Amino acid sequence: MSTFNGKITEISEIRTGESNGKEWASLEFEVTELNPQNPNYPQIGLFGYFKNGEYAKYAKEFNNNFKVGDEVTVDYNLKCIEYDKKDGSGKGKFYKTEAWKVQKLESAPSEIPQPPFEPVTDLNDAEEDDLPF
Numbered sequence: 001m002s003t004f005n006g007k008i009t010e011i012s013e014i015r016t017g018e019s020n021g022k023e024w025a026s027l028e029f030e031v032t033e034l035n036p037q038n039p040n041y042p043q044i045g046l047f048g049y050f051k052n053g054e055y056a057k058y059a060k061e062f063n064n065n066f067k068v069g070d071e072v073t074v075d076y077n078l079k080c081i082e083y084d085k086k087d088g089s090g091k092g093k094f095y096k097t098e099a100w101k102v103q104k105l106e107s108a109p110s111e112i113p114q115p116p117f118e119p120v121t122d123l124n125d126a127e128e129d130d131l132p133f
Contacts, residue, residue, distance in 0.1 A: 004045050004074045005105065006031035008066055014059060024052035025059035029066070029099075031074055047074055047099040066102065075101040 010030035017024055027049050036042035051059040066072065079096045 002076055002078070004031060004033070004043075004047075004076065006033045006043075006045070006072065006074070008068050008070045008072060009044070011063065011066070011068060014062065016056070016060065019052070022053045023056045024050065025056040026050040027059055027062055029062075031072065034071060045074070045076075045097060047076055047097050049099045049102070062102075066104070071105040073103050073105055074099050 008029055009032045012028040014025055014027045016026075029047055029049065031045050031047065033043040033045075049059055049062065051057075076097055076099045079098055080093055081096065082091050082093050084090075085092045
């Protein structure tokens, strides 16, 4: 498992279907790294998001929960998928970056918290201090 923090920069159309009697939905989304070491060359990840069965609703509702510009944390796995080439010349491979959890990053509070009490302004330095230190 790996984690990537960034801003969503693209979201593909949602694809849906059915396989082996189960509904599925999938999409891809692009995330650009927040605070890159070199601002001219941020890391950019393209993540697949595939859900089936009772979890297909999460992919189908992705656009209701996430928009381009949202800052997110993506938990993902790297996958290598082997297949037999159609021309019979052996096996081929392709690699996927599959997101399994996407969460919005908590933003910093926009207001400075106020102190729970008013600061004392009428201090009298002539008053004797009863503290032992």
